[in-house]
Amino acid sequence: MKTHSLTQAIRRGLWFSLILISAIAASAVPVTFQVNMEIQTALGTFNGPAGHTVEVHGSFDAWGPGAVLSVNASNPNLYEGTIDAGGSAGTQVQYKFVINQAGTQVWENDGVGPAGAQNRAFNVPAAAEVLPVVHFNNQATLPGLVAVTFRVNLSVQQEIGNFNPDGGHTVEARGSFDNWGAGVVLAADPGNAGVYQGTANINGAAGAPFQHKFVINQAGTLVWEGNVGPGGPDGNRTFTLGTSPQILPVVYFNNLTNNPGGGIPVTFRVDLGVQIARGTFDPALGTVVVAGPFNNWSTTASPLTNSVENPTIYAGTVNISTVSPGGSVAHKFVLNGATWETGDNRAFTLESPSQTLPVEPFDRVGDLGPVSVSVVAPDPFQVTVSWTAGPRIRLQKSTNLNGQWEDVPGSEGQSSAFFELTFEEQRPSTYFRLIGP
Numbered sequence: 479m480k481t482h483s484l485t486q487a488i489r490r491g492l493w494f495s496l497i498l499i500s501a502i503a504a505s506a507v508p509v510t511f512q513v514n515m516e517i518q519t520a521l522g523t524f525n526g527p528a529g530h531t532v533e534v535h536g537s538f539d540a541w542g543p544g545a546v547l548s549v550n551a552s553n554p555n556l557y558e559g560t561i562d563a564g565g566s567a568g569t570q571v572q573y574k575f576v577i578n579q580a581g582t583q584v585w586e587n588d589g590v591g592p593a594g595a596q597n598r599a600f601n602v603p604a605a606a607e608v609l610p611v612v613h614f615n616n617q618a619t620l621p622g623l624v625a626v627t628f629r630v631n632l633s634v635q636q637e638i639g640n641f642n643p644d645g646g647h648t649v650e651a652r653g654s655f656d657n658w659g660a661g662v663v664l665a666a667d668p669g670n671a672g673v674y675q676g677t678a679n680i681n682g683a684a685g686a687p688f689q690h691k692f693v694i695n696q697a698g699t700l701v702w703e704g705n706v707g708p709g710g711p712d713g714n715r716t717f718t719l720g721t722s723p724q725i726l727p728v729v730y731f732n733n734l735t736n737n738p739g740g741g742i743p744v745t746f747r748v749d750l751g752v753q754i755a756r757g758t759f760d761p762a763l764g765t766v767v768v769a770g771p772f773n774n775w776s777t778t779a780s781p782l783t784n785s786v787e788n789p790t791i792y793a794g795t796v797n798i799s800t801v802s803p804g805g806s807v808a809h810k811f812v813l814n815g816a817t818w819e820t821g822d823n824r825a826f827t828l829e830s831p832s833q834t835l836p837v838e839p840f841d842r843v844g845d846l847g848p849v850s851v852s853v854v855a856p857d858p859f860q861v862t863v864s865w866t867a868g869p870r871i872r873l874q875k876s877t878n879l880n881g882q883w884e885d886v887p888g889s890e891g892q893s894s895a896f897f898e899l900t901f902e903e904q905r906p907s908t909y910f911r912l913i914g915p
Contacts, residue, residue, distance in 0.1 A: 506562035506563065506564050507562065507563050507567075507602060507603055507604070507605065507606060507607070508560050508561070508562055508563075508606040508607075509560065509561055509562075509563045509571075509600065509602075509603070509606070509607055509608075509609065510558060510559070510560040510606075510607070510608040510609060511534045511545075511547065511558060511559055511560075511561070511573070511575075511609055512550075512556060512557070512558045512608070512609060512610070512611040512612070513532060513534075513547065513556075513557050513558075513575045513611070513612055513613070513614055514555050514556055514557075514611055514612070514613045514614070514618075515532060515555055515556075515557055515614055516555035516613075517613060517614070517615075517617040517618065518577065518614045518615070518617070519555065521623070521656075521679065521681060522656075522678075522679065523577060523584060523656055523657075523659065524577050524579075524614070525579075526549070528580070529580045530577060530578060530579050530580065531546050531547075531577075531578045532546070532547045532557040532575060532576070532577060532578070532614075533545060533546050533547065533575070533576045533577075533578055534547060534559060534561070534573055534574070534575055534576070535573060535574055535576050535585075536571060536572055536573025536574065536597070537571055537572045537573070538561055538563055538564065538571050538573065539561075544576065545559050545561050546559065546578075547559035556611065563602045563603075564602075565602045566602065567601075567602050567603060567604040568601050568602060569601065569602045570599055570600070570601055570602075571599065571600055571601070571602060572591075572597040572598065572599045573597060573598050573599070573600075574586045574590065574597055574598060575598075575612075575614050577614070577659075579659055579660045580660075582659050582660050584656065584657045584659040585657070586598075586614060586615050587615055587657070590615060590616050598612070623679040623680065623681055624679070624680050624681075624682070624719055624720060624721065624722070624723065624724065625677050625678075625679055625680075625723040625724075626655075626677065626678055626679075626680050626688075626717070626719070626723075626724055626725075626726065627675055627676070627677045627723075627724070627725040627726060628651035628662065628664065628675065628676055628677075628678070628690070628692070628726055629664075629667070629673055629674070629675040629725070629726060629727070629728045629729070630649060630651075630664065630673070630674055630675075630692045630728065630729055630730070630731050631672050631673050631674075631728055631729065631730045631731065632649060632672055632673075632674055632694075632731050633671070633672030634730060634731070634734050634735065635694065635731045635732075635734070636672070638773065638779060639778070639779050640694060640696075640701060640731075640773065640774060640776055640778075640779050641694050641696075641731075642696075643666070645696075645697065646696075646697040647694060647695065647696050647697060648663055648664075648694075648695045649663075649664045649674050649692060649693065649694050649695070649731070650662060650663050650664065650676075650692070650693045650695060651664060651676060651678065651690055651691075651692055651693075652690060652691060652692075652693050653688055653689050653690025653691065653714070653715075654688050654689045654690070655678060655680045655681075655682070655688050655690065656678070661678070661690075661693070662676040662677065662678040663676060664676035664692075670728075673728055680719060682719045683719070684719060684720060684721045685718060685719065686718070686719045687716055687717070687718055687719075688716065688717055688718075688719060689707075689714035689715065689716050690714060690715050690716075690717070691703045691706065691714055691715060692715075692729075692731050694731070696778060699777065699778070699815070701774055701775075701776055703715075703731060703732045703733075703774070704732055704771060704774060704775075706729075706732060706733050715729070732774050734774075734800075741772075741797040741798045741799025741800075742797065742798050742799070742803065742828060742829075742830055742831065742832060742833065743795050743796070743797050743798075743832045743833070744795065744796055744797075744798050744807070744828070744832070744833045744834075744835065745793055745794070745795045745832075745833070745834040745835065746768040746780075746782060746793065746794055746795075746796065746809070746811075746835055747782075747791055747792070747793040747834070747835060747836070747837045747838065748766065748768075748782065748791070748792050748793075748811045748837070748838055748839070748840050749790055749791050749837050749838065749839045749840065749844075750766065750784075750790050750791075750792060750813075750840050751790035751791075751839075751914045751915065752839060752840065752843050752844070752845070752846060752914065753813070753840055754790055754870060754914065754915050755846060755868045755869075755870040755871045755914030755915055756846070756868035756869075756870075756871065757868055757869040757870065758813075759813055759814075761784065761789065761790075764813060764814050765781060765813070765814055765815060766781065766782040766783075766792040766811065766812070766813060767779070767780050767781050767782060767811070767812050767815075768780050768782060768794065768796065768809055768810070768811055768812075769809065769810055769811075769812050769818075770807060770808050770809035770810070770823075771800055771807075771808060772796060772798045772799075772800045772801075772807065772809075773796070777812050777815045777816070778815065780794060780796045781794060782794035782811075789915070790914070790915060791837055798828060801828055802828070803828050803829060803830040804827060804828065805827070805828050806825050806826070806827060806828075807825060807826055807827075807828050808823040808824065808825050809823065809824050809825070809826075810823055810824060811824075811838075811840055811841075813840070819840065819841045819842070820841055821841075821842070824838070845912075846865070846866070846868065846871055846912040846913075846914060847865060847866045847912065848865070849863060849864070849865050849873075849910050849911065849912060850863070850864045850865070851863050851864075851910065852864070854896070858898050858899075859898065859899045860896070860897065860898045860899075861896075861897050861899065862894055862895070862896050862897075863894060863895050863896075863897065863910050864893060864894040865893060865894070865912055866893065867891060867892060867893035868891070868914075869890075869891050870890065870891070870914060870915045871890065871891070871912055871913070871914060872885055872886065872889045872890035872891075872912070872913055873885075873886040873889035873892075873895055873910060873911075873912060873913075874886060874910070874911050874912070874913050875908055875909065875910050875911075876908070876909050876911075877907070877908055877909070878909075879909055883911065883913075885913075
């Protein structure tokens with residue numbers, strides 16, 4: 479009987495497990511999305527052969543990476559994909575379709591949902607479901623398009639080194655006409671030296687305002703124009719859409735019409751001793767620049783160099799003409815084209831006829847961190863000295879703050895050192911400090 483009861487109990491347990499597994503499996507229901515990209519392809523917003531993809535993002539994965547859709551085998555304009563929608567039946571899931579233009583995301587506009595809701599939505603079904611086909615941005619017909627030609631003069635940017643067409647640099651016009659997406663790449667105007675132009679077919683009602691800016695693409699690094707129009711510190715350029723093809727006036731990139739080489743020479747200096755000692759900057763391979771509105775916050779235009787006499791101090795002179803003497807000049811130092819100083823911008827008051835700024839530690843960090851001393855034993859007097867390690871940080875000691883400091887052998891690259899101090903070393907006191915390269 480006991481064996482029989484145990485067998486029945488096991489069977490009941492297995493049956494319960496099967497029910498539980500079935501319940502868990504039923505909580506994730508396959509839902510298939512379908513979106514028609516015909517109009518976006520005609521508008522140039524979506525280009526599959528160029529590497530663009532279509533994704534669906536939504537609350538089903540906390541608006542995370544989403545899911546990439548695949549082209550339908552029988553309809554090249556239709557993209558579809560399936561996700562497992564979690565939650566109980568009837569739970570609302572919000573989502574939107576997104577065009578990924580080889581790294582640049584173009585989301586559907588707000589108001590694409592039912593009755594003008596911000597997002598699209600569906601309720602989790604009890605069984606697998608295929609959602610109806612919709613058009614991206616709900617654009618089901620090809621609207622009237624107006625050809626708008628953008629033109630920009632890059633002669634000054636080429637002179638100061640921000641734009642180098644021989645180095646793979648290009649210039650683009652980006653704006654609200656394609657949700658600030660990839661925009662249109664401009665080409666050199668053969669009849670107008672320094673001028674680049676390109677045409678975009680823009681959808682909109684006559685009289686509608688559109689914002690835009692020009693962007694220099696330095697082989698992958700984007701340099702946007704700054705405040706070039708009305709509307710505050712990030713003011714954009716604007717134009718009003720007409721009813722027939724229109725050619726916009728030639729403007730200078732960043733509205734800079736003269737070579738800043740005629741400005742006031744300012745010498746910037748930055749100390750990288752801490753970064754070199756900590757191993758976060760390699761003098762043999764790294765680059766240092768100063769960036770500010772005087773070079774459109776470029777990470778390549780104003781490099782600094784060191785010298786044999788001062789190997790940790792990098793300096794360079796920049797001619798500044800973007801402000802008048804007495805004006806404030808913002809700036810930051812940048813390492814390796816990507817590591818910016820944190821916190822607020824640095825600033826100084828411009829002086830004429832020339833100016834050399836004080837040496838500043840990068841990121842305002844002027845020391846190698848604290849040194850802590852802990853007593854191990856009182857007699858003989860033993861202590862452990864600890865600090866934050868770095869490949870070129872070493873410990874020094876001295877019995878006089880104003881006297882001679884000695885390197886502690888074997889401390890470079892370490893984080894602690896042990897000492898058994900003699901009576902002479904205890905009286906007077908022994909001091910410790912960290913030193914860099």
